[in-house]
Amino acid sequence: MNLFHDSQLELRHLRLLHAVAREGSLARVAPLLHLSQSALSHQLRILEERVGLKLFARNRRRMELTPAGKRLLTSAEAVLQEMERAGRDLAAMQGGPASVLRVSTECNTCYHWLPPVLSALQKKYLALEVEINVEATRRPFAALFAGELDAAIVYSTRSDRRVVFRDLFKDELVIIAHPEHRLAARKFVEPIDLAGEVILYYGGVDDVSTLATQILAPAGVRPKKLIKVPLTEAIIEMVKAGHGISMMPNWSALPYVESGDLVAMRMTRRGVYRDWKLAVPREKRGLDHLVEFGNLLAAYSKPAKLWKARYASKRRSSASFGKKTSRRFKG
Template structure:
């Protein structure tokens, strides 16, 4: 038995209107074409589906049974279409954003506020990536826009827009020998116990480059799944030194006996990029990228 969607629509419309002419008008086909389709369906099923009572077509017992199936299938399809339409509309309004660990995020609230002011129907989701890997998350369609630092990718599927550069500085207790130096050399790290977030865990594959000069070889590195506040507290307690973006470190040095020390005779910087997937993007994603680049590019 072969029954397709058009057959089910034919059954439902004919039962609802009682005549083939009215059903044909509802289905936007000619009456002769609909009559032939009904005859072929009855031939395939081996039983009549409608009796003529006066000028109306009335479902037979077989027709009533088929109508139960037809109404169920058509309702489910209608519900599915509505759900898919709502999902599509929600997806078009939604922007999923992720920032790589270590990025300065004080700018994020103003960007979101300005974006929502222009697009009040939009939804911005701040996504947390357990593996802190924005580029793979972009490629897997888990995020739409990411802020990434010095990405090591030649993947043609990713579009990168340069935004700004942050100077990286060492943060040490005020009494630390480094505090009196004009800047650090790579060899100065040879005796250092470096405290870093677990983004820099050497067991990661691929490993994230350390925020140090290439020739620097710290005596010891401890990585921890902790916040910047806790790393700072450990440094202030004399448990080691750390490296942070200057703009992140500066507020801490105002309230604690900590010193920022330049790394290298010229600033050691980390450049941040707005990353998206190449290809057409929903209008709301384009608008968020525009807001982000307007605010941060310099």
């Protein structure tokens, strides 16, 4: 029996199999495929009848693939990815974009250095259309899982088989202050040193201060005041005017430190660092333009170059999404 030649399996069956394997339940798949849960249950039952085998083991927590389901999923992913490539190629023949990259970051300041990297990517992939989704900044993983993004530049991680990661670079969060601030001569500061300080932090309606909640509060330290500021540039100007201190990425503060307008101090003797990664949906990890996007971010983005120049004693190369070595990743 040939399931494909006999027209017993259709693309909608493969999409359903892939979605349920990724999400773990029909309830989570229903809004993604724009069908009711009962309709999906009916489709899955027909699929298993046509295959003649159970594809999922159902338990209280999630639906797990059976050995038969795992085998069929391997072929389904290959077929769906090839159909996506074919769709891009046909679109390019009609004058449209061969592919679209929808991207977001987990830090608003990253949008300052991201455009040059995207421009370099588009020089190599001339038919690539890029869409920056700023609205997904505060929820990059939810946007990835909902199919709203193709890639997210993040420093937090999730243990979820739906997404895979590639290491990019580290950056350091530093305390910035006016050159005449009482702590300006310090090479580093401890949480207790910031007791009674006015802290300026970037944020929207629902944001909180990372410095206050994750560093000062656990140490039992209370600042004098927390002031939420919606623009990084405004924070810089307020600190330059002596209206408070702030914590921000070293690469963001560097121009003002080099000009003498601000001083930067390490937060604690050991420093506070973030590990940045490129997160993509598992089924898209092999797309050429996403692989190259990771290469460019790791080699030429502003934070990556600063990290290599100032901190990295050994060059860490991440070679693939979810793996440690690959010829496709060279930097």
